[in-house]
Amino acid sequence: MADRAATDDPNAPPAAWHTLSWVEIEQMLQTGSAGLAEAEASRRLARYGPNRLAPPPRRGPLRRLLMQFHNILLYVMMAAAVVTAVLGHWIDTAVLLMAVVVNAVIGFIQEGKAEAALDAIRAMLSPHATVIRDGTRHEIDAADLVPGDRVLLASGDLVPADMRLAAVNELRVDEAALTGESLPVEKTAHESEPDAPLGDRYGMAYAGTLVVYGQASGIVVATASDTELGKINRMLSSIQGQATPLLRQVDRFGRLLALAILGLAAVTFLFGTLWRGHSPADMFMMVVALAASAIPEGLPAIMTVTLALGVQRMARRNAIVRRLPAVEALGSVTVICSDKTGTLTRNEMTVQRVVCADHVFEVDGTGYAPVGDLRFNDHIIDAGHYPALALAIRAGVLCNDAHLREKDGLWCVEGDPTEGALLVLGGKTGFTQVLGDASWPRLGVIPFESQHRFMATYHRDADDEAWIFAKGAPERILDMCTAELGHAGEQPLDVDYWRRMATDTAAQGLRLLALACKRAAPRDGSLCFADMEAGYVLLALVGIIDPPRDEAVRAVAECHRAGVRVKMITGDHAETARTIGARLDIGVGKPAITGAEMAMMDDAALRRVALEVDVFARASPEHKLRLVQALQANSQVVAMTGDGVNDAPALKSADVGVAMGMKGTEAAKEAADMVLADDNFATITAAVREGRAVYDNLKKFILFMLPTNGGEAMVVIAAILFELALPLAPAQVLWINMVTSSTLGLALAFEPAEPGIMRRRPRPPGVPLLSGFFVWRVLMVSILMMAGALGLFLWELDHGTSLETARTIAVNAVVAAEMFYLLNSRFLLASVLSPKGLTGNRYVLLAIAACILLQIAYTHAPAMQRIFGSTDLSPDEWGRVLAAGLLVFCVAEMEKAIIRRTRLAQRLGIA
Incomplete structure (x- = not known):
């Protein structure tokens, strides 16, 4: 388009306008001091199109809404809704489907906000321009500018298009949003070297930058998408958003869990019908009970609540989260690529x-x-x-x-x-x-x-x-x-x-x-x-x-202790970048790489350099984007900070994009996942700490939830294998899962960060959600819960107790084990046998108290007895239920003590 204004060949390479004198450009664009004739301007406008950034093609609202349901978490919830519908529990079905719809609507709204990043870039083009046409000065709509137009600039103007300057009178242009240069750039009418980076092309003025002092006239050489701003817009349009590490982990976990549940259900159905001779109808109900016991219905809701609580805590620390999964993604960050000016430094000379x-x-x-x-x-x-x-x-x-x-x-x-x-x-x-x-x-x-x-x-x-x-x-x-x-x-x-x-x-x-x-x-x-x-x-x-922030110095040191690499990417000169980096303990003793040097590297070389070097200077938007992608290719989880439109592509491509709230452009804010209200790097460090705590709490919940589902599933499988009456009816399984498990598990979302959380290394990006230790813990507690519930069920039947009473005891045994195991789950390895461990989270105590009241109602309320087939229990029977819960608590604490004493924690990667 405009970059090819001197030729009719659409495949011609763009001209290096900064290397040409303005006299040569006048000849190439067939213009002069009197500007273009109106007729010629109209002809060029028809040829090159208006000077505005065209919006990219977007999915329609209906398709965007339907795509929100393409999510493994929502699949799990919809599967649970189908199970409850098969069982006739329409209230549970309605609640689950409502949760699915709410999640989809939230995603639909967030996607609409994300597209506003492109709108913000388009809004940076000046609405008006002062041009000379036919030798007369006019003020026109900037959309009508064409290559060859002669434009006048004055203090306070937004540059309306990319221009080669012809006459300059003390012109200084703020290019921070485009190049990251911290000070206004003094412009001249002289040409630049062919390899001069964008910030050193002093004879050019670029669309979207601000004239802060002086006057100038220049010749338009590029409009619309051929401007440097347009190139950034194209880059941003082509970048696909990254799924956070947690969502990738949950996606893998959900797929494996779904396959395991379907496989187990199919094997059990075939075993019961072909070997044991049960009727298909009876086995179908048993398999439904098994599926209901295995599906973690509460996981999506608890994830949402845990992340939302993290959002609230981050907001109190001046970190405004725009996309919910970014809360946890911060906790898995291995590299923070930070802008210098205003983030690591004060932006105050x-x-x-x-x-x-x-x-x-x-x-x-x-x-x-x-x-x-x-x-x-x-x-x-x-x-x-x-x-x-x-x-x-x-x-x-x-x-x-x-x-x-x-x-x-x-x-x-x-x-x-x-x-x-x-x-x-x-x-x-x-x-x-x-x-x-x-x-x-x-x-x-x-x-x-x-x-x-x-x-x-x-x-x-x-x-x-x-x-x-x-x-x-x-x-x-x-x-x-x-x-x-x-x-x-x-x-x-x-x-x-x-x-x-x-x-x-x-x-x-x-x-x-x-x-x-x-x-x-x-x-x-x-x-x-x-x-x-x-x-x-x-x-x-x-x-x-521009000195480093004192708090940024401390924050960088904390990141280093936490195993998080900090890399500084700036539009400033290499000498300034190295000096500031040394004061912040970034890149000490290492060279600083410039954008020109990066441009000469292929992707493989840049991947090597990206890991080794920590200071990058004179970086353009393309360089920043390539650097982020090179780090991601090295299996790093990357957080990128920035404030200018030049940062927007890298912000969108990073695992977590962090924009500056005070001095950042709207384009940067809209492309980011999180906005810092105080433009302070120390806030990022606090957010990383909060993200790690959120991930810990999610792990604790999953480690609490899976044994409950596993214990219930084992009880059902054992009953089928040994041709026993079902210890848990399908409706009772749903009661345990949807009422007690979610009620208890929710309390873990309020767990404070454990001591030493910022002295750990970041978790490896490819680590599965369930480690070997997790599998062992889930299996151990599942067996303990099954032993308690099934053992009491069989013992009661052997002593002549009715099936209804035996089932009521089995249900309460599972719930009691959950309540005691909730206390174990507060710390992965540390003992909870202390005042802090037993009472340090008041929400845990409130959840246990609420669960006790619910179980008393389940057992003794006539309405609940009619719905679930429960019966009253005597004090002796309640005592046996309590013993089943204590069994889980004591064995879990013994297991943690053995791991601590044998120094297995380090080998298991959980210390």
């Missing part, structure tokens, strides 16, 4: 070093709050006692166009962040921050221009003496200076010293500014470039950086 002729000062404090001390040799000093330092700070405050404001207790900078850092330094040392102060009024100014690389202002002090202050690139300011200000006054300029200090400061990843002054008035009374040639006194070099 801060002066950290001031180099004067005789002293080097360090500056405390981070961010825009004017709070912090200046230090020399680790001692706090008063800036007023150091003339060169004091004058340098004053120069930085006065030769400045930014403003420092306090709003609702928060400090912010209006204007260039680097100039804001100088104002904050002035605030820390007590200098006025109000430009035009009566004691030092500004009488003239030379604005910063990229070709001159400095800014200058003319002032008079309280004694009416004239001063010219200048700030800019160190090499440019050095050329203007003939002296330096030392502690004892002016002295000859030591150029070697200043160059050495500039190199040393830059090596620490700090951006450099030089400050100088001249005690003289402009020659003609008005400040001009002729006044900037020589005679200046160098005051200081200032080192500025």
Whole structure:
């Protein structure tokens, strides 16, 4: 389309517009200073189409709704509904089907929200554009722009299309959303090298970026889907969302369980009819009872509740979860790929070093709050006692166009962040921050221009003496200076010293500014470039950086202890990225890889590098996406953080996409699974901890639920094998599963995180939901429950008890075993024989109390007796029920003690 504007060949490769001069582009696009003729613009509009991002094809609402039922969890619930319908328990059927519908509706709504990511990118295109056509200036709908149009840009404009700049006047463009560059980029009209990354193409302005200062004119070279924004939109459209590790595990678990239940039911039916000679009708009811006992009806509901509770706890920690499964997925993360600016750092430029002729000062404090001390040799000093330092700070405050404001207790900078850092330094040392102060009024100014690389202002002090202050690139300011200000006054300029200090400061990843002054008035009374040639006194070099958040440093250390690798991916330069990484203990002693280097690697090489290297700089959207996919190809579970539209494809592709809530674009938020309300990396670490706790609780529930189902199934199988009366009727099985199991199991969703949860290694991504230890525990407890229930059932029948009473005792024995086993299940290996273990979760105690009341009603309420065929029990019979429950509790605690003492926990991978 627009990228191929110079040729009629649709298969021609896109032009490298940034490598061409604007004169060459005028010739290629057949345009000039008068712009296109209206007729030609109309012809090109018909050829290339409107300058808007077309929405991708979407599934219709009905198909989207039907696809929500294609879920293994819902299959399990629907199978349970069929079983209850066969048994005639219509209330249970209605409840299960209602749960299925609710889950499907929630998924339908969430999918609709996910598609809003593409809408957010399309909304980034400017609605209007100022163009020159037929030599006349017009304001048109940006959708009508075509390649070859000449567009005018001014401060505050959204760039409406990809443009090659032709004339530039102090243009600075905020490209953070597209490239990740933390500072506005100074633009020129010059061409760039062919291999220049997107952030270094200074002669280009890209659609969706914001002009923060200056003016320019340029020629449209790409519109709609051929813009860099359009390419990101295409990438995002092509990415399929990733299923979380839990859903993949549950899917495998559900399939295996469904196959096992169907196989067991078929074998049992054939065994009973062909060998034992039972009628098909009787065996069908027995098989239905077996299936009812084996299907974990409560699993989908408990999963949803557990994840929802995790969502609530994360919200209290400023992590807003947009998609429910992401709660648990955070707990399985093995790698966090984090953006630098605003996430690991404050996105607030801060002066950290001031180099004067005789002293080097360090500056405390981070961010825009004017709070912090200046230090020399680790001692706090008063800036007023150091003339060169004091004058340098004053120069930085006065030769400045930014403003420092306090709003609702928060400090912010209006204007260039680097100039804001100088104002904050002035605030820390007590200098006025109000430009035009009566004691030092500004009488003239030379604005910063990229070709001159400095800014200058003319002032008079309280004694009416004239001063010219200048700030800019160190090499440019050095050329203007003939002296330096030392502690004892002016002295000859030591150029070697200043160059050495500039190199040393830059090596620490700090951006450099030089400050100088001249005690003289402009020659003609008005400040001009002729006044900037020589005679200046160098005051200081200032080192500025966007510092790491203190809490991010601690959070990265906690991630490392938890076995989670942290990788920093940024659009900034490699030197800055390495420095910040070192301060955060990310990639120490390792090289930083740039986007250009990544682009030269094939997928196999990138997979190797992705595991070894931790700092990636000058990364484009394609590089970030490839990096995430390379890590996933290495069987890593990846969380990706970001705030710009350039991060959206990687956010969507990652196992967990995390967007910034305060400074993030809508495109990033809509593509993400979770949004950080405080833009703080430490919040991600807290969310990982919460995710691990959620997964632990799900494992505890499954480990609690399966033995219950297994014990019931074993009771039914034993009755069929030995031609016994069924100890549990189908309706009684459903009572146990839907009432007691779910009631008790729900309490485990409220379990707090176990101590040391963040000292564990992440679980391997491919690990099955049921480990060997889990299978053993399920089998052991199932056998214990079967022994208790079936043993009491047979003992009662042998002593002449009625079938109804024996079944009532069997049901209560299973339920009593569940209640005691619920206490065992609070800790996988630790003993619960302590006040914390027995009473540490009040929801467990409430669930047991509720279950006791339900069982008393089941046993003694006349209405329940009529429905379930239960009978009253004597105190002796209740005592035997209690003994069956204690058997499970005691053996389970003994098993945990043996594992702890024999150090099997490490070998089993559960410690």
